[in-house]
Amino acid sequence: MSVEELVRKVSLFADLGESDVRDIASLARFKTYPKDHLLFDRGEEGEEFLIVVDGRLKIIFLNEDGRELTLTILSPYQSLGEMSLIDDYPRSASAVALGDMKVLSINKRDFRKLLETNGRIALGLLRQMSRRLRELTEDTAGLIFLDVYQRLARKLLTLSRNIGVPSDGGREIPQRLTHQELANMIGATRETVTKVLNDMETREIIHFDKKRVSILNESELEKSTRRSHEEHHPKRTSG
Numbered sequence: 001m002s003v004e005e006l007v008r009k010v011s012l013f014a015d016l017g018e019s020d021v022r023d024i025a026s027l028a029r030f031k032t033y034p035k036d037h038l039l040f041d042r043g044e045e046g047e048e049f050l051i052v053v054d055g056r057l058k059i060i061f062l063n064e065d066g067r068e069l070t071l072t073i074l075s076p077y078q079s080l081g082e083m084s085l086i087d088d089y090p091r092s093a094s095a096v097a098l099g100d101m102k103v104l105s106i107n108k109r110d111f112r113k114l115l116e117t118n119g120r121i122a123l124g125l126l127r128q129m130s131r132r133l134r135e136l137t138e139d140t141a142g143l144i145f146l147d148v149y150q151r152l153a154r155k156l157l158t159l160s161r162n163i164g165v166p167s168d169g170g171r172e173i174p175q176r177l178t179h180q181e182l183a184n185m186i187g188a189t190r191e192t193v194t195k196v197l198n199d200m201e202t203r204e205i206i207h208f209d210k211k212r213v214s215i216l217n218e219s220e221l222e223k224s225t226r227r228s229h230e231e232h233h234p235k236r237t238s239g
Helices: 003-008 018-027 083-087 108-117 119-145 148-163 179-186 190-202 218-224
Strands: 029-033 038-040 048-054 057-062 068-074 094-097 101-107 165-167 170-173 206-209 212-215
Touching: 003 018, 003 048, 003 101, 018 101, 018 108, 048 108, 068 119, 068 179, 083 108, 101 108, 108 119, 119 148, 119 179, 148 170, 148 179, 148 190, 148 212, 148 218, 179 190, 190 206
Parallel strands: none
Antiparallel strands: 029 101, 038 094, 048 101, 057 068, 057 094, 165 170, 170 212, 206 212
16 A cells, blocks of 8 residues: 555545645655554653554553553554644653554654645644544543443443444444453453453443454443443342
């Protein structure tokens, strides 16, 4: 696949004309990273805009005790690194390769020039940042007001709607996700997430196989975001 074809697959650039795509492709350079490589760290100066070409990476926040909160996991044709290139503030989170991976890189100067000269790219970037801010706002509120069952249900819905693909009987999240990765996404323990996933699978809401999640009953999963764990499993009363 050519660089132009790769650029075209990025939602941020999907509505651009051929000449614009060629201009972007001419600025991009391939980079490869091994598993667990730190692409950038929180607090660093932002120097490049990145597009995932092959492999996956996670955007994480580590506290002083070393506890990890996974903000998102990015797959091919998703982009990252734009915030600090726009506001000149240091990176707000860290990016780590989940396996061997390849990215396209556009340096800060060229990326800013793209935004200044092409309103469609700038508008697309605003939409992307707005969507991510909404998700982050909802996740933050969820950590305070929702239980683990509700938070996991909502995270699975978000992943399904953002990157899910049709599958037999439902919709599959193509990213391979371990129980620990899901736990890190919602601020829970792996053991608790495993119990919730097993319950959802027993109730035929999802199917979890080889680290892939398929949503079998989206409407029931949607209801699960509004019901507490106790409502899913009411306590028995005597008498």
